[in-house]
Amino acid sequence: MIKTGNMKRYLMWFANENIEFRFPEIQSILSLLNIEMKFIQKPDVTEPYWIVQFNSEEDVQQVANRSVSLKLCLELWADSVTIEDLHSQLKQYPKQFYERYFSPDETFKIELETFCRHLTQEEKVRKIEEFHYLPVQGSVKLKDPHVCLQYIEYYGTDPNKPPLHPYCVFFGRWVSNGLRQLIRTFSLKSRKFIGNTSMDPQLALLMANQAKIAKGDIILDPFVGSGSLLVAAAQFGGYVLGTDIDYLMLHAKTRPSRKKQKVREKDESIKANMQQYKLSARYIDVLVNDFSISFWRENLKLDAIITDPPYGIREATERVGTEKKDFTVSEMHLMTHIPSKIAYGISSIYKDLLVFSSKHLKLGGRLVCWFPIFREDYREEGLPSHPCLKLIANSEQILSKLTSRRMLTFEKMEEPPENQQEIKFNGILDFREKYFEAREETRSEKRTREAKLRNQNKIEYLKRK
Numbered sequence: 001m002i003k004t005g006n007m008k009r010y011l012m013w014f015a016n017e018n019i020e021f022r023f024p025e026i027q028s029i030l031s032l033l034n035i036e037m038k039f040i041q042k043p044d045v046t047e048p049y050w051i052v053q054f055n056s057e058e059d060v061q062q063v064a065n066r067s068v069s070l071k072l073c074l075e076l077w078a079d080s081v082t083i084e085d086l087h088s089q090l091k092q093y094p095k096q097f098y099e100r101y102f103s104p105d106e107t108f109k110i111e112l113e114t115f116c117r118h119l120t121q122e123e124k125v126r127k128i129e130e131f132h133y134l135p136v137q138g139s140v141k142l143k144d145p146h147v148c149l150q151y152i153e154y155y156g157t158d159p160n161k162p163p164l165h166p167y168c169v170f171f172g173r174w175v176s177n178g179l180r181q182l183i184r185t186f187s188l189k190s191r192k193f194i195g196n197t198s199m200d201p202q203l204a205l206l207m208a209n210q211a212k213i214a215k216g217d218i219i220l221d222p223f224v225g226s227g228s229l230l231v232a233a234a235q236f237g238g239y240v241l242g243t244d245i246d247y248l249m250l251h252a253k254t255r256p257s258r259k260k261q262k263v264r265e266k267d268e269s270i271k272a273n274m275q276q277y278k279l280s281a282r283y284i285d286v287l288v289n290d291f292s293i294s295f296w297r298e299n300l301k302l303d304a305i306i307t308d309p310p311y312g313i314r315e316a317t318e319r320v321g322t323e324k325k326d327f328t329v330s331e332m333h334l335m336t337h338i339p340s341k342i343a344y345g346i347s348s349i350y351k352d353l354l355v356f357s358s359k360h361l362k363l364g365g366r367l368v369c370w371f372p373i374f375r376e377d378y379r380e381e382g383l384p385s386h387p388c389l390k391l392i393a394n395s396e397q398i399l400s401k402l403t404s405r406r407m408l409t410f411e412k413m414e415e416p417p418e419n420q421q422e423i424k425f426n427g428i429l430d431f432r433e434k435y436f437e438a439r440e441e442t443r444s445e446k447r448t449r450e451a452k453l454r455n456q457n458k459i460e461y462l463k464r465k
């Protein structure tokens with residue numbers, strides 16, 4: 001039952017996707033906003049809800065106003081494994097408890113959500129009418145009532161095999177929704193400028209939360225591409241800038257990424273995306289730069305770095321350079337010289353990224369980046385690491401049967417020494433090389449299987465003859 005003391009019980013109801021990102025996201029938001037939250041019940045990672053305590057309703061609202069994992073939050077009045085017990089808990093509250101919420105001039109509504117089970121409208125109405133004993137006094141209003149009461153029946157997470165009775169039921173007063181509507185607002189489908197590797201808006205927002213971006217922060221994405229991460233960072237009040245080696249990408253001159261689009265529109269750009277979302281005031285600029293040759297002044301300090309470095313699968317992993325020995329460009333050709341590029345291996349990219357972050361993040365600033373892996377090779381000790389950066393969170397997004405990528409969050413704990421120590425990678429395989437090897441393998445396997453099948457068919461055919 002609800003506590004009448006200072007700390008009330010709340011039900012946090014999450015979207016049933018990107019489950020691994022939920023906990024680090026809420027932890028980062030709590031730490032950013034300096035809000036205390038206690039678990040009343042140990043959360044089960046497979047279930048979409050937490051039962052927690054907060055010091056105030058404002059705290060709950062502040063957390064919900066930042067979270068993209070959270071669907072909604074209720075002040076929890078009753079929860080049980082049976083419907084009968086839930087009703088009897090609600091009937092036990094004293095009159096004074098309900099008087100706080102129900103008055104003749106306050107409108108209300110009761111909403112029902114059945115998680116993983118479909119009910120007809122008739123069944124829903126019947127279930128809602130079972131709450132007839134609640135001493136509500138005002139009239140029903142379906143849109144924006146003063147008080148919204150929420151009843152949730154939880155039937156597990158498999159919609160194909162829901163049990164007859166719910167596993168548990170919850171009832172409470174709606175307090176706040178999470179930020180999930182932003183996922184639709186930032187949808188890539190309606191975004192002015194996108195590229196082949198534009199980041200999914202939900203993941204971009206999760207990264208911005210992991211980076212603990214606050215109003216007025218300065219944020220850099222050194223592998224900016226089409227700038228999806230800048231959109232999310234600016235949404236949370238960051239002033240954003242980015243760099244990318246690809247001139248054509250930054251000038252929106254690459255081949256259009258939308259199937260039906262033949263040529264890019266003239267005004268496509270990262271800046272135009274910022275205008276589309278009314279975030280232009282937070283846009284600093286983007287510059288063409290090879291990350292391996294940092295052009296920033298030594299004392300640049302950033303609040304956060306969020307980035308998705310290239311994996312070399314859908315975009316090149318290159319840096320400016322040449323294999324030729326003692327190569328120089330003559331004064332005469334300098335103005336028109338287009339530098340050649342050489343491979344920029346994944347371990348070098350991450351080594352540069354960690355060294356750069358250790359130097360250019362403020363103390364306590366965060367680096368949030370993706371790291372591609374072969375699932376069978378995964379070992380935490382094999383992740384990139386740096387003595388001045390502490391790994392705060394590490395969540396997996398599965399990409400295929402063999403591969404996934406991990407969203408890594410590092411926090412800068414101390415300034416690096418002048419002479420940076422060697423960064424250890426513990427021999428992690430180059431993702432790109434192995435990716436193409438594995439693809440080769442499956443292709444050749446497929447060829448062998450098809451050849452075998454053809455042979456078998458031939459034998460069958462000959463036998464029948």
Ligand SMILES: C[S@@+](CC[C@H](N)C(=O)[O-])C[C@H]1O[C@@H](n2cnc3c(N)ncnc32)[C@H](O)[C@@H]1O
Pocket residue numbers: 195197198199222223224225226227228229243244245246249289290291292307308309310311315316317318319320344
């Ligand atoms: C995975 S994409 C980033 C996509 C971006 N997050 C977005 O939402 O569009 C990686 C980017 O790194 C860039 N890149 C590759 N090598 C680079 C280098 N040496 N320096 C800077 N950028 C580089 C690529 O041009 C590509 O745009």
